[in-house]
């Protein structure tokens with residue numbers, strides 16, 4: 001009784017951080033509350049039982065413009081539509097995004113045609129569209145439960161976990177990490193500028209970390225610790241710091257002045273994303289170009305000085321001070337499919353052009 005009272009008091013004080021408590025959903029899935037999910041530095045609400053809003057878009061290389069759509073209700077049919085001997089790429093979008101974002105969908109399509117893989121795009125747009133960011137952060141666990149079930153199904157049908165590559169952008173990078181943590185032996189996990197707020201400095205259980213998959217890599221484009229939306233810590237076996245990894249050239253400080261010129265010429269939602277999320281979005285653009293182009297985005301071993309200058313110039317100097325000459329898979333690390341085939345591990349700095357085509361040819 002006394003303990004219950006104490007527990008209840010603490011609960012009121014620190015939003016249940018100390019009391020083992022669970023949130024159970026109508027689908028019988030339960031989620032532990034408290035540490036490490038809810039702490040004093042991670043004030044997120046309880047997850048909402050919305051996982052069944054997750055949809056899966058299956059992209060077949062023979063019919064890539066017409067994905068087959070599955071809901072939580074018929075996702076168990078997915079194995080019947082896959083070639084289980086092929087590799088499988090599963091892509092996760094970020095906050096405020098969905099399957100309707102063509103630039104994101106392109107990665108799945110390009111990848112599946114480049115390596116003849118099964119492409120699955122996880123659309124949790126109905127959950128990600130909530131402007132309440134901490135609630136979306138909390139709900140990632142619920143989405144992860146549904147994706148994990150789907151992945152377990154395709155593994156049971158014969159897909160090898162080591163042939164599965166999870167790629168996530170921003171919040172989606174951590175969502176992909178939850179799935180990787182839940183399934184032993186996932187081959188590869190790629191975080192495209194993993195989200196920073198409510199993740200950096202938290203326990204590895206709640207965020208993307210080295211060790212989540214057999215090979216984990218991150219591409220940093222907006223890790224500025226003051227105004228960036230991405231992480232600025234090393235979190236993978238390979239961390240690629242594009243133009244220093246904090247800000248991207250021609251994106252401006254926080255607000256991108258070039259985007260203002262676009263008002264009236266593009267869709268307003270695109271202008272807004274370009275205004276505020278220019279550097280964050282570049283991770284997707286660089287990865288897309290790396291998949292589509294024959295030009296290689298090489299990363300070289302950084303030194304403290306070229307990293308510092310790159311960051312202080314908001315990414316503009318890198319192209320002039322970092323030269324990927326004579327790069328091979330032995331002395332440099334490329335962005336894209338071949339990152340895993342390079343021998344180097346740790347951090348690398350990648351120079352790019354200021355606009356498309358971003359790749360700097362050797």
Ligand SMILES: *[C@@H]1O[C@H](CO)[C@@H](O)[C@H](O)[C@H]1NC(C)=O
Pocket residue numbers: 026027049052053
């Ligand atoms: C999802 O689950 C909730 C709660 O169980 C239910 O009310 C809702 O109808 C379900 N939605 C879908 C799309 O299945």
Ligand SMILES: *[C@@H]1O[C@H](CO)[C@@H](O)[C@H](O)[C@H]1NC(C)=O
Pocket residue numbers: 068069070071074077
């Ligand atoms: C799965 O269910 C959705 C919604 O009912 C439907 O639109 C879709 O065609 C179904 N997919 C398959 C492959 O049956």
Ligand SMILES: *[C@@H]1O[C@H](CO)[C@@H](O)[C@H](O)[C@H]1NC(C)=O
Pocket residue numbers: 102103106288
């Ligand atoms: C996405 O793909 C479409 C169609 O293939 C193409 O027109 C568009 O330029 C691509 N977008 C990006 C950002 O790569």
Ligand SMILES: *[C@@H]1O[C@H](CO)[C@@H](O)[C@H](O)[C@H]1NC(C)=O
Pocket residue numbers: 325326
């Ligand atoms: C690159 O290789 C060429 C020929 O092998 C050599 O002459 C040149 O010095 C090398 N450049 C650098 C920067 O190592």
